[in-house]
Amino acid sequence: MTVKSKSLPITVQKRTKKVSMDPEGSAQLEIKDLNVFYGEKHAVKDVSLPFYKQTVTAFIGPSGCGKSTVLRCINRMNDTIPGARVTGEILVEDVNVNDLAINAINLRRHIGMVFQKPNPFAKSIFNNITLAPRLYGASKQEQEKMVEESLKKVGLWDEVNDRLHHSALDLSGGQQQRLCIARAIAMSPKILLLDEPTSALDPISTAKIEELVQELKKEFTIVIVTHNMQQAARISDYTAYFYMGDLIEWSLTDQLFTSPKRKETEDYLMGRFG
Numbered sequence: 001m002t003v004k005s006k007s008l009p010i011t012v013q014k015r016t017k018k019v020s021m022d023p024e025g026s027a028q029l030e031i032k033d034l035n036v037f038y039g040e041k042h043a044v045k046d047v048s049l050p051f052y053k054q055t056v057t058a059f060i061g062p063s064g065c066g067k068s069t070v071l072r073c074i075n076r077m078n079d080t081i082p083g084a085r086v087t088g089e090i091l092v093e094d095v096n097v098n099d100l101a102i103n104a105i106n107l108r109r110h111i112g113m114v115f116q117k118p119n120p121f122a123k124s125i126f127n128n129i130t131l132a133p134r135l136y137g138a139s140k141q142e143q144e145k146m147v148e149e150s151l152k153k154v155g156l157w158d159e160v161n162d163r164l165h166h167s168a169l170d171l172s173g174g175q176q177q178r179l180c181i182a183r184a185i186a187m188s189p190k191i192l193l194l195d196e197p198t199s200a201l202d203p204i205s206t207a208k209i210e211e212l213v214q215e216l217k218k219e220f221t222i223v224i225v226t227h228n229m230q231q232a233a234r235i236s237d238y239t240a241y242f243y244m245g246d247l248i249e250w251s252l253t254d255q256l257f258t259s260p261k262r263k264e265t266e267d268y269l270m271g272r273f274g
């Protein structure tokens, strides 16, 4: 159903980079007919979505609608949940990573993830970033380079370069979350998944992460789950609205927030959801 009202309560930022609904040849990731079951519960229903290189896609929708479940499928985190069953295709550059023959641990080198609550390891700042690269055989010199580059990318280098070997747990919450992002990008993934990355942070730390997302999208394809619609409007290029496991609407963020095509989307944006 087409919605005429344009008086939605969300402000949409002017985009610096033009995006379109179907930028030819730049789908980094494509989800096709994704269904997820937790035992008997059908949590995600026939979801299909493209994700384009160097863009940010936001997942919005009420609690329990399946946003995090879809996000977790992208790097096979649901494999670890007993009773979870995932069908459909998750194509990363045309390879179906939902094929159990694909090694999920290896996959996560290419698809980094950051969670709601900052979760640095109880180790030094340096070791937080180098733990995984070391397992893959990174030399001392490579590790040092990775630490400096990834901390610079998240804007943390100047704040912590004199205490790289101090505990990461001594950092503030916002710094810890930027460290977790540095850890996620250290191995140069193609895709970065952010599951409500600012919901535990104060407004200043939130603003820093939002600015950071704008910088990181020059290099990575980003998918973010957020409960904050204003945040989705500020930082994403595409937005997907979910409700009870269904993908109700996927569109350019500007379009979805200013003239949603579906009545259900408009009701949610207007707070008429109940």
Ligand SMILES: Nc1ncnc2c1ncn2[C@@H]1O[C@H](COP(=O)(O)OP(=O)(O)OP(=O)(O)O)[C@@H](O)[C@H]1O
Pocket: 038, 041, 043, 061, 062, 063, 064, 065, 066, 067, 068, 069, 070, 081
């Ligand atoms: N490990 C699990 N075991 C059983 N059911 C689960 C599990 N994880 C999620 N669910 C169910 O699947 C549905 C989707 O949950 P999901 O966490 O993906 O929603 P969400 O939109 O991310 O919610 P929120 O915004 O509250 O984080 C919900 O009904 C939830 O209860």
